[in-house]
Amino acid sequence: MNTSQLALVAACSTVLAVLAIAAAVREARGRTVDPTKPASPLVRRIRRARGELPEAWQRRWRPLVITAAVTTLLVWAWTGWPVHGILAGAAVLGLPFVLNPGTAASQRIERLEALGQWLNHLAGVHQAGISLPQTIRASAKAAPGPIAPNVRALADRLRSGMEAEDAFAHFADELADGVADHVVLLFQSHAVYKGPGLSDALEALAVTIHQQAADARDIEADRAKVRKSSRMVSMVICLVVVGCMLNDAWSGWYKTPLGQLVLALLGGAFAWTLTWLRRIARTKPDPRLIDPLPAHLTATGAAR
Numbered sequence: 393m394n395t396s397q398l399a400l401v402a403a404c405s406t407v408l409a410v411l412a413i414a415a416a417v418r419e420a421r422g423r424t425v426d427p428t429k430p431a432s433p434l435v436r437r438i439r440r441a442r443g444e445l446p447e448a449w450q451r452r453w454r455p456l457v458i459t460a461a462v463t464t465l466l467v468w469a470w471t472g473w474p475v476h477g478i479l480a481g482a483a484v485l486g487l488p489f490v491l492n493p494g495t496a497a498s499q500r501i502e503r504l505e506a507l508g509q510w511l512n513h514l515a516g517v518h519q520a521g522i523s524l525p526q527t528i529r530a531s532a533k534a535a536p537g538p539i540a541p542n543v544r545a546l547a548d549r550l551r552s553g554m555e556a557e558d559a560f561a562h563f564a565d566e567l568a569d570g571v572a573d574h575v576v577l578l579f580q581s582h583a584v585y586k587g588p589g590l591s592d593a594l595e596a597l598a599v600t601i602h603q604q605a606a607d608a609r610d611i612e613a614d615r616a617k618v619r620k621s622s623r624m625v626s627m628v629i630c631l632v633v634v635g636c637m638l639n640d641a642w643s644g645w646y647k648t649p650l651g652q653l654v655l656a657l658l659g660g661a662f663a664w665t666l667t668w669l670r671r672i673a674r675t676k677p678d679p680r681l682i683d684p685l686p687a688h689l690t691a692t693g694a695a696r
Contacts, residue, residue, distance in 0.1 A: 395589060397508025413465075414475075437572070441489070443499075444489075444499070445492060445495055449488040456485065456488065458482040459484055461481060463480050463481045464480060464481030465477065467480040467481070468494070473647055475656045475659070476637065477653045478659075479659045482663065483630060490630075498612065501609050502538045502604075503537075503538045504540045504601055505538075505602065505605045506535075506537065507536075507539055507571065507575065508598040508599075509598075510539060510543065511575065511594045511595070512594070513534065514527050514594050515591040516591075516604070518591050518594065521590050524579065524582055526555075528543070528550060531543065539567070543568060544563070545566065547561060553655045556579075557583055557584070560576045560580050560583070561682065563576060564680075568677060568680070569677035569680075570677060570680055571601060574597065574681065575597060578590075579595070605656075641677070
C-alpha cells in the first residue's frame with residue numbers, strides 16, 4: 393500500500409472507531425426516550441428486532457451492544473483492517489438472532505393463549521354485573537404474563553379518564569395483531585351500545601383464540617425442524633469463515649484495499665441472506681382490522 397491508501401484507511405478507521413466508542417458510551421450510560429417524539433423507521437426496526445429475542449437476551453441487549461463495539465475495536469486493532477473488526481462485531485451482535493430464529497412465533501402464540509385466558513377471566517368477572525371498564529381494571533393485577541403490561545396500561549388509561557374507545561384503540565396498537573383487533577372491536581361495540589350478552593361473546597371469542605393458538609403451535613412444531621437446520625448451517629459457515637480468516641494463506645488477499653471491499657460485500661450478502669431466511673420463517677400476525685393511531689395520538693397515550 394502506498395502512503396495515500398494508508399492515510400485513507402487510517403482516516404476511515406478513526407471515524408469508525410469514534411462512532412463505535414460513542415455508541416458504546418451511549419449504551420453504557422443509558423438513554424432517556426422522549427415519548428412525544430416519534431421514533432425513526434430505523435429505531436422502530438431495531439426495537440422490533442430486539443422484541444423478537446427471548447427476554448433473557450433483551451435484558452442483555454446493552455451489554456451485548458457494548459461487547460460488539462469492543463470486539464470491533466479489538467479485532468480491528470489486532471488485524472489492522474477495519475472490515476475484519478466490523479464483521480466480528482456484527483457477528484457478536486447477530487449471534488442471539490442466529491441462535492433464536494423462532495422466538496417471534498413462540499411469543500405470538502403465548503400472547504394468543506394469554507389473550508384467551510384473559511377473555512375468560514373478563515367473562516367471569518363481568519357476570520357479576522359491573523361495567524366493562526371496571527371489569528378490565530379489576531383484571532389488571534391478574535392478567536397473564538405475556539399481555540400483563542398491555543392490560544395494566546389499558547387499565548391505567550381507563551382510570552385516568554381517557555375515553556374508552558381511545559383506550560381500546562391504544563391497546564390494539566400495542567398488540568398490533570388482527571386477533572387482538574377482534575377483541576378491541578367487541579370492546580368498542582359494547583362501549584357504544586352497551587348491549588347484553590357480553591360475557592357469552594367474550595367466552596366464544598376466547599374459544600376461537602385458543603383454537604388459533606393451538607393451530608399455530610402445530611405449525612411451529614413443523615417449522616422448528618427447518619429452523620434447527622438453518623441455525624446449524626449458519627453456525628458452521630461462521631466457524632469456517634473464522635478459520636479461514638485466521639489462516640494467512642486463505643485470508644492474505646483480503647488484507648488489501650480491494651480485498652476489504654470484497655470482504656465487506658461478502659459479509660453484507662451473508663447477513664442479508666440470514667435476514668431473508670429469518671423473514672421467510674417469521675410467523676406474521678393476522679392483518680389488522682383497525683387503522684393504527686396517528687403518531688401524535690400514540691405519543692399522547694404513551695405519555696399517560
